Structure formats: C-alpha cells, structure tokens
Amino acid sequence: MKRTAGQDRSITRQWRPATQAVRGGTWRSEMGETSEALFLTSGYAYDDAATVAARFAGEAEGMTYSRLQNPTVQMLEERIALLEGAQACRTQASGMAAMTTALLCQLSAGDHIVAAKAAFGSCRWLVDNLLPRFGIAGTTIHAGDTAAWEAAIRPETKVFFFESPANPTMDVVDIEFICTLARKHGITTVIDNAFATSALQKPMEFGADVIAYSATKMMDGQGRVLAGAVCGTSEFIDETLLPFQRNTGPNLSPFNAWVVLKGLETLDLRIFRQSENALKVAEFLETRVPRVLYPYLPSHPAYALAKKQMKAGGSILSIELDGGRAEAHGLLDALELVDISNNIGDSRSLMCHPASSTHHGVGPDTRAEMGVGENMLRLNVGLEDPQDVIDDLDQALTKIGL
Numbered sequence: 001m002k003r004t005a006g007q008d009r010s011i012t013r014q015w016r017p018a019t020q021a022v023r024g025g026t027w028r029s030e031m032g033e034t035s036e037a038l039f040l041t042s043g044y045a046y047d048d049a050a051t052v053a054a055r056f057a058g059e060a061e062g063m064t065y066s067r068l069q070n071p072t073v074q075m076l077e078e079r080i081a082l083l084e085g086a087q088a089c090r091t092q093a094s095g096m097a098a099m100t101t102a103l104l105c106q107l108s109a110g111d112h113i114v115a116a117k118a119a120f121g122s123c124r125w126l127v128d129n130l131l132p133r134f135g136i137a138g139t140t141i142h143a144g145d146t147a148a149w150e151a152a153i154r155p156e157t158k159v160f161f162f163e164s165p166a167n168p169t170m171d172v173v174d175i176e177f178i179c180t181l182a183r184k185h186g187i188t189t190v191i192d193n194a195f196a197t198s199a200l201q202k203p204m205e206f207g208a209d210v211i212a213y214s215a216t217k218m219m220d221g222q223g224r225v226l227a228g229a230v231c232g233t234s235e236f237i238d239e240t241l242l243p244f245q246r247n248t249g250p251n252l253s254p255f256n257a258w259v260v261l262k263g264l265e266t267l268d269l270r271i272f273r274q275s276e277n278a279l280k281v282a283e284f285l286e287t288r289v290p291r292v293l294y295p296y297l298p299s300h301p302a303y304a305l306a307k308k309q310m311k312a313g314g315s316i317l318s319i320e321l322d323g324g325r326a327e328a329h330g331l332l333d334a335l336e337l338v339d340i341s342n343n344i345g346d347s348r349s350l351m352c353h354p355a356s357s358t359h360h361g362v363g364p365d366t367r368a369e370m371g372v373g374e375n376m377l378r379l380n381v382g383l384e385d386p387q388d389v390i391d392d393l394d395q396a397l398t399k400i401g402l
C-alpha cells in the first residue's frame with residue numbers, strides 16, 4: 001500500500017471539507033487504483049512466524065485480523081475523523097452499535113448518565129432499559145431547558161448524551177452551553193450527530209468530547225447499508241473505546257465501509273441540496289398544516305440557535321396535524337411519489353409516522369414526555385425536484401380533506 005496525499009494529516013487538515021470527503025484517508029495499492037480498494041478479507045497471511053509475533057506484540061506495523069484492522073475500514077475511519085475535526089475515529093456495524101459502544105466502553109456500575117428525553121427510540125432504550133441492568137443510572141431531561149442539565153448532575157455523573165436536531169421532534173439544543181457545563185464538572189459529552197453530520201455542524205468546535213454516528217443516514221446517503229462511527233481524541237479512542245471494540249466485535253464490514261466511503265464523496269453536495277429542498281417543502285407545508293418543525297424555519301423555537309450552530313437545516317422535518325393517528329396514516333396512504341419508509345438521510349423522499357414505527361418501542365408514556373404525538377409525521381426530503389415532492393404532498397393533503 002502506498003500513501004497518497006490523503007493519508008498525510010498535515011496536508012489533509014488544510015483541505016476544505018468537500019476535498020476531504022473525496023480524498024481524505026485514501027491509501028493506494030500497487031495497482032494504482034483511483035477508487036479506494038475493497039479489502040474483503042477477514043485474515044492476513046504473514047511471510048514468517050517472527051512477523052506474526054512482532055505484530056501481535058505491537059512491535060511491527062501491519063494487519064492481523066479484521067476485527068482489529070482492515071485497510072478499507074481504516075480509510076473510512078481516517079476520512080470521517082478528518083471531516084469531523086477529530087483526532088481519531090472507529091466505525092461500527094450500525095448507528096446503534098456506535099451508540100452502545102460509545103457508552104458501554106466508558107461507563108461502569110455505579111456511574112450515572114444524563115440524557116435528553118427527545119431522542120431516537122433505541123437511544124432512549126439504552127438509557128432507560130439497558131444501562132440500568134448493569135447498574136448505570138440515568139436521568140432524562142428536556143435538553144432545551146439549560147438549567148435542567150446542571151440540576152441533574154450527581155457526583156457520579158460520567159456522561160451527557162444527546163442529539164441535535166433530535167429525532168423526530170427536531171429539538172435544537174445549545175451544544176456549546178452543554179459542553180462547557182460538562183467540562184466544568186469533568187463529564188464526557190457524547191453527541192449523536194446523525195441528522196446534521198459534520199457537513200452542517202461540528203460539535204467538537206463547540207467543545208464536544210465524543211461524536212457518535214448513524215452513518216446509515218446522510219453519510220451513506222442512498223439507503224444502502226447500515227454503518228456507525230465514533231469520533232474522539234486519540235486517547236479516548238485508543239485507550240477507552242478500542243479495548244471494548246476489539247474484544248466485543250461490533251465492527252463494520254469492509255464492504256459496508258467501502259459503500260460509505262463512496263457515499264462521503266457526495267455528502268457535501270447532497271446535504272446542501274437536500275437542505276435547500278427541505279426548506280422549500282417546509283415553507284409549502286407551513287401554508288397547509290397546523291405545525292411544521294424545521295430548524296431553518298423562522299417559526300422554529302430555536303431558529304436563531306440553529307442558524308448559529310448549523311450551516312443549513314438538514315434533510316429532515318416533522319409536521320403535526322390536528323387529527324390523530326387515523327389522519328396521519330391517511331396522509332401516508334395518499335402519497336404517490338414519496339415512499340412510506342422509516343429511513344432517513346436517503347436521496348429519496350421518505351415519510352413515516354414515528355409513534356407507530358421508529359418510536360413504537362419506547363411506549364406511550366415516553367412518547368408523550370418526548371413530544372412524539374399520534375399526530376406527528378416525519379419527512380426526509382430527498383434529491384428529487386422539490387416541486388414534485390410539494391405536488392405530491394399537495395395532492396395527498398387535498399385527498400384527505402386538508
């Protein structure tokens with residue numbers, strides 16, 4: 001393998017994000033391929049027994065087993081770290097594998113975590129159901145209530161865990177405020193940055209410690225593979241996360257890593273175009289439905305903060321109707337172009353009813369405290385011409401009498 005300029009941090013750090021997304025982290029094999037090679041291998045063969053021993057002893061560079069290292073996966077990890085402005089990154093098999101790894105690698109029985117009430121359903125399940133089974137207590141708060149963060153801190157609080165914008169309520173929280181407070185108390189912040197990605201929002205610039213991703217969403221961007229990533233300092237990744245990951249094995253497959261590498265090449269293009277499209281669709285919906293939740297609409301409660309923290313509003317918006325589940329399901333069933341699907345970040349426009357899909361599992365009480373009503377629908381706006389998406393929503397709303 002030969003180094004390209006893409007492997008030299010002193011060079012790649014100077015590149016602008018669109019260049020980093022196309023070339024960052026690239027190694028080239030003896031074949032001189034332009035597109036990153038896919039190393040679909042679990043093991044590696046050695047020239048002699050002494051080489052094996054030296055590699056396992058950490059005295060020689062080189063790969064030993066794909067749960068520990070894989071060239072295609074490493075290219076992706078270097079590229080994501082670079083885009084995020086992080087010292088290091090490790091990837092996992094899904095966003096939830098990334099969240100679980102980011103939390104379990106650093107928490108022990110007796111520790112305490114403070115998390116946002118409004119979150120992806122499975123993220124809430126980790127805090128409410130999984131961590132307590134291992135003696136890790138959790139307090140969930142309204143993340144927008146800045147005083148609530150400080151009030152929830154206990155001597156044993158180790159982690160603050162939240163997302164912004166949040167899924168599917170689109171809550172935008174003050175990342176800088178929360179990270180500054182955490183630093184003051186020696187608490188590690190773990191931020192789920194799936195909705196914005198580094199292209200729109202870099203939490204590390206606001207003092208975040210650990211960024212965890214569902215790379216399934218905007219990073220792949222075309223609805224093909226599941227993937228996750230965790231970014232942090234070299235110390236955190238090497239000394240805290242890696243011992244956990246290497247021994248428990250939530251690793252990303254080389255094939256999926258390769259697909260996400262290809263996805264990242266167009267991340268910048270896609271997310272800005274999808275944000276532009278989403279804003280147009282949100283503006284249309286504001287004329288037709290009672291409530292539209294989109295960070296870049298002036299009607300959003302945290303519009304000023306979103307403008308300060310994010311470069312654009314992202315591809316996702318939520319709406320609230322006046323009717324209940326029947327009306328929301330009716331709108332889904334009336335769609336002709338937009339698919340009924342609970343995925344997001346895809347280049348296709350997709351709509352779902354969170355209460356009966358992504359947030360079914362957390363139960364009605366948790367949904368109520370999160371603000372996920374039976375009247376809520378979430379829309380991922382894709383790369384289609386936004387007027388076609390608007391026309392489809394228009395006919396569907398008309399069909400159900402709105």
Ligand SMILES: *Cc1c(COP(=O)(O)O)cnc(C)c1O
Pocket residue numbers: 094095096097099120123163167192194195213214215216217226227228344
């Ligand atoms: C989808 C999602 C996850 C989970 O990611 P998977 O790749 O589906 O495991 C976590 N957090 C947020 C905000 C998400 O949207």
